Amino acid sequence: MAMPLVHSIVEDDEWFQNLHYAKHMVTRLHFYLHDTLSGKNPSSVQVAQASTTKKSPTIFGAVFIVDDPLTETPEPTSRPVGRAQGLEGSAGQQELGLLVDMNFVFTTGMFNGSSLTILGRNTALRPPSEMPIFAITWICDRKDTFS
Template sequence: MAINIKFSLVLLIVVGTSMAMFSIPQAKANGEVKETKISAYFHDYFSVQYTPNATDVVVVGFPGMNWNYTKFGTLLVLDDLVTEGPEPTSATVGRLQGMYVPTSFDGAYVSMYFSLVFNNKAYNGSTLQIQGTVDQFASVMEFSVTSGTGKFRFTNGYFTMETISFYQPTFYSLLRFNVTVKHY
């Protein structure tokens, strides 16, 4: 009986150690984790239906309901320009692409799933995957950075965004984001 318990304990330790070795990302040769902070702006042009200038569009919602960014269950997609400065003519960083849906009955909370797709010189071809459920009318919204590609493999961190300005006649919003990630 004692031999079976010892063998089981040894087997558990060997299997557990093997699983830990294969599930923990290995550091680069220098063994250091890098921290990267990025601040930039994105330009959002909302439209209920697709127009040539729209970068944030309603895809579908519940039949018989008014579809927009405050109506529970409305699915929206976005493909916003990301720039270094607040002007749309500022140097391009990449695109913010993804989808979101109001998930609270009052339309205040939205679940967002998007990628920050870089095309600038520093991070070209890399992405950050961002997700979370937030109060879309809060002064600052915070999301999780769940993964990345390219220079941001094995990343995690957080992403905050805040509305800088909103122009009602054209539904143009200028938003600033700050992202902090740790990666190898």
């Protein structure tokens, strides 16, 4: 079965012609993700693995489901601002390289109800990790902020 994955833009559409009038905005978000892998309430759990995962130095083939808290400060007990929910899979055989598909869902402040979708490779052991933002759903109708 074949289906279109991209909708083409027709340059004579009115909305497309008006794009150059839009104001450019820069939004800086500052928050901390807390990934808990063990203990009585882990926020990241392994849900699958390949038959060779246990022998792999990079846990190649392991898949994790994640529901991590996002907070205002590095302290896990600081004010929550949202959740990081999604999955991570170990996709590197020579070095730890995670395939990450995660939604950052904001639950307080100016961005309450907004989300960022992250899709890409995370080189977890080679900081800094840079992740591409795949999609943004922005709901912004209040003046309060969270850092």
